[in-house]
Structures are given as C-alpha cells and as structure tokens.
Amino acid sequence: MNLEKRLVLSEKQLDKNNLAIENEVCHVRSEGFSIFYGANEAIKSVDITIPRQKVTAIIGPSGCGKSTFLRGINRMNDLIPSCFTRGRLLYKDENIYGQYTDPVLLRKQIGMVFQKPNPFPKSIFENIAYGPRLHSMKRRAELFDLVEESLRRAALWDEVKDRMNDNALGLSGGQQQRLCIARALAVDPDILLMDEPTSALDPRATAHIEDLIGELRGQYTIIIVTHNMQQAARVSDYTAFFYEGVLVEFAPTSELFTNPGRKKTEEYITGRFG
Numbered sequence: 039m040n041l042e043k044r045l046v047l048s049e050k051q052l053d054k055n056n057l058a059i060e061n062e063v064c065h066v067r068s069e070g071f072s073i074f075y076g077a078n079e080a081i082k083s084v085d086i087t088i089p090r091q092k093v094t095a096i097i098g099p100s101g102c103g104k105s106t107f108l109r110g111i112n113r114m115n116d117l118i119p120s121c122f123t124r125g126r127l128l129y130k131d132e133n134i135y136g137q138y139t140d141p142v143l144l145r146k147q148i149g150m151v152f153q154k155p156n157p158f159p160k161s162i163f164e165n166i167a168y169g170p171r172l173h174s175m176k177r178r179a180e181l182f183d184l185v186e187e188s189l190r191r192a193a194l195w196d197e198v199k200d201r202m203n204d205n206a207l208g209l210s211g212g213q214q215q216r217l218c219i220a221r222a223l224a225v226d227p228d229i230l231l232m233d234e235p236t237s238a239l240d241p242r243a244t245a246h247i248e249d250l251i252g253e254l255r256g257q258y259t260i261i262i263v264t265h266n267m268q269q270a271a272r273v274s275d276y277t278a279f280f281y282e283g284v285l286v287e288f289a290p291t292s293e294l295f296t297n298p299g300r301k302k303t304e305e306y307i308t309g310r311f312g
C-alpha cells in the first residue's frame with residue numbers, strides 16, 4: 039500500500055475513534071502539550087482528551103515518556119528543576135499549569151499510586167488518616183469511618199481490620215499497594231494516576247489490583263501506565279500508545295488492539311519492538 043493511501047486510511051480510523059471518544063465526558067484534555075527536561079522534549083505536542091470515570095491505559099516502550107506524561111497531570115514533575123512545559127493541559131477546563139492553580143490542591147483531586155508501594159513507616163490507620171487530616175477534612179470520630187470506608191473501597195478492610203495499629207511495612211507487597219490506593223482514595227480524589235502499579239507484585243497480587251481497578255471504574259477517572267499490553271487490554275476502556283514522546287494513537291482499547299489505525303501501533307502490539 040502506498041503511503042498516501044495508508045495515511046487516508048488511518049485518518050478514517052482516527053475519525054471513527056475520535057467519534058467514540060467525543061461521546062464521552064472529557065476530564066483531562068491537552069492541546070499541543072509538551073514536557074521538557076532541559077533541551078530534551080520528552081513529551082512532544084500531545085493532543086488528547088481523556089474521558090471521565092473510565093480507565094485509560096498508557097502504553098509504549100521503555101523511555102517513551104509514559105511516566106513523564108502521567109506525572110505531568112498532577113504536576114509531580116514540578117519537583118524536577120530542569121523540567122518545564124509548553125502548550126496546555128486542562129483538568130475540567132482549568133489550566134493545570136495556570137498561575138493560580140495550587141499544586142497541593144490539585145494533587146488532592148488527582149491522586150497517584152507508584153510502581154513500588156510506598157506506605158509511610160507508620161500504622162495502617164495513620165497511613166490512611168494522614169491525608170484527610172492534612173486537608174482538615176474530618177473530625178476525629180469521622181476519621182475512623184473514613185479510614186474504614188477507604189480501606190473497604192481498596193478491598194483491603196477485611197484483611198487489616200484487626201491490625202489497624204500495626205506498622206504498614208509489615209503488610210505484603212500487594213497489601214501495601216492496596217493500602218496506597220486506599221490512602222489516595224481517602225482524600226476523595228477525582229482522578230487516580232497509576233504508574234505501573236503491579237510491576238513489583240506477584241501474579242496473584244497483580245490480579246487483585248486489576249480486580250480492584252475494575253471495581254473503581256465508573257467512580258473515578260483512572261489513568262494507568264503499564265508496559266504489559268495484556269494488562270492494558272484487560273483493565274482499560276481506552277488506550278493511548280506513545281512512542282518517543284509522541285502520542286501515536288488513542289482509541290477504545292478493543293479497537294486499538296484488534297484494528298490499530300497506525301502502522302507503529304501495529305508493530306508494537308504484535309511485538310516487533312518493545
């Protein structure tokens with residue numbers, strides 16, 4: 039097939055995919071959004087509309103910018119001195135990088151879970167109570183209910199209800215990760231960012247987290263980075279494929295994996311590089 043024909047075909051594909059996405063309520067949107075580390079443009083002029091209360095997976099080979107883009111959404115990159123952005127990134131139509139946006143408040147609304155579970159070296163209770171206290175959300179009595187509620191949502195309550203004063207570091211890796219999810223949920227976020235949340239876990243703990251994502255779908259907007267394409271296919275409604283900082287394709291997950299619109303996507307999902 040010649041290049042022109044192929045381009046026309048992929049434009050059609052994009053139209054179809056964009057139509058599916060346009061029917062969703064938008065939650066995070068970017069326009070010509072770039073992220074630099076000094077002179078290195080790690081994210082290159084990305085236009086994306088991430089739908090509300092769906093699971094969006096971000097896939098692509100190592101170093102393509104998945105973590106950089108994810109961290110850009112709640113301004114975790116602010117902590118890196120060489121890092122700056124260009125273009126626009128909007129959360130509910132507000133500029134995430136606007137001069138009046140408070141990053142602390144933003145991170146309450148847009149929580150994050152990391153690759154390696156990182157509970158505080160404190161009791162299970164304190165891990166969950168910390169955030170709500172910080173945002174002075176609750177009185178003491180209400181705090182107990184909130185801790186229980188958050189642990190229930192993270193499917194951890196039954197396993198830890200009798201050991202709330204134990205140190206969180208005594209939990210298994212999978213339990214620690216669910217604790218980190220509960221900690222993020224305790225401040226009542228809108229969006230949950232997850233950066234390869236199962237890559238440090240065994241298959242059983244991984245399945246547990248994937249089930250949990252299934253339960254949280256529809257209540258939160260979840261954006262999950264994964265290098266595992268089967269995982270993306272299992273847990274997500276939409277998938278974004280990045281390559282060398284460029285958003286190559288964004289489409290409903292079933293569409294992207296069965297009928298990719300771009301040659302690069304096809305090469306990646308069929309394992310020709312990675």
Ligand SMILES: Nc1ncnc2c1ncn2[C@@H]1O[C@H](COP(=O)(O)OP(=O)(O)O)[C@@H](O)[C@H]1O
Nearest residue numbers: 075080098099100101102103104105106107118
């Ligand atoms: N803290 C940092 N300082 C400078 N460059 C970075 C930093 N973090 C990532 N990069 C660079 O940005 C690019 C994308 O990295 P990253 O977002 O970690 O990719 P991925 O998560 O897809 O593996 C890479 O070239 C990487 O070297």
Ligand SMILES: [Mg+2]
Nearest residue numbers: 104105106233
């Ligand atoms: Mg990464």
